[in-house]
Amino acid sequence: MGKKRVIKQTEQEVLKEREEVESKIQKVAVPTKLAPKVLKKGILHIASTYNNTYLTLTDPQGHVLAWVSAGKIGFKGTKKGTPYAAAKAAEVMAQAIEKLKLEEVKVKVKGIGTGRESALRTLATKGVNIVSIEDVTPIPHNGCKRPKPRRV
Numbered sequence: 001m002g003k004k005r006v007i008k009q010t011e012q013e014v015l016k017e018r019e020e021v022e023s024k025i026q027k028v029a030v031p032t033k034l035a036p037k038v039l040k041k042g043i044l045h046i047a048s049t050y051n052n053t054y055l056t057l058t059d060p061q062g063h064v065l066a067w068v069s070a071g072k073i074g075f076k077g078t079k080k081g082t083p084y085a086a087a088k089a090a091e092v093m094a095q096a097i098e099k100l101k102l103e104e105v106k107v108k109v110k111g112i113g114t115g116r117e118s119a120l121r122t123l124a125t126k127g128v129n130i131v132s133i134e135d136v137t138p139i140p141h142n143g144c145k146r147p148k149p150r151r152v
Helices: 009-028 078-082 081-099 116-126
Strands: 042-047 053-059 066-070 104-111 130-135
Touching: 009 078, 042 066, 053 081, 053 116, 066 078, 066 081, 078 130, 081 116, 116 130
Parallel strands: 042 104, 104 130
Antiparallel strands: 042 053, 053 066
16 A cells, blocks of 8 residues: 545635635425414424434424424535534524524434534524524433354
């Protein structure tokens, strides 16, 4: 094996990529059929994995109002799991919350990805009224059953 070269992007390429992502953000719309007449509260579920970040907005009963993921915006491959992609997805969700005119949002965070914190911070800076933050990541209490001893 030889030396591996690291390909660095120029500033123009980075700006071009950013413009592509931001243009796709504007295209994502909230479905108006699913939106009930008057909603004041909602629950935002953030599922963050190593490969992607999903944001799902539901009403208190659990009916989905809007959803977005880093992949839906236009990120591909390993870029979907980055904090930047999660922040952009959170921006789109903040727009959806604004369109639905929700006053209060409870946030439930699940998973161990890198996009957890950046998505929350972006929502807070965009002016979303976050009432509570709850971590609902599943934790094994006893673990799996141990394998049987090997017979020789």
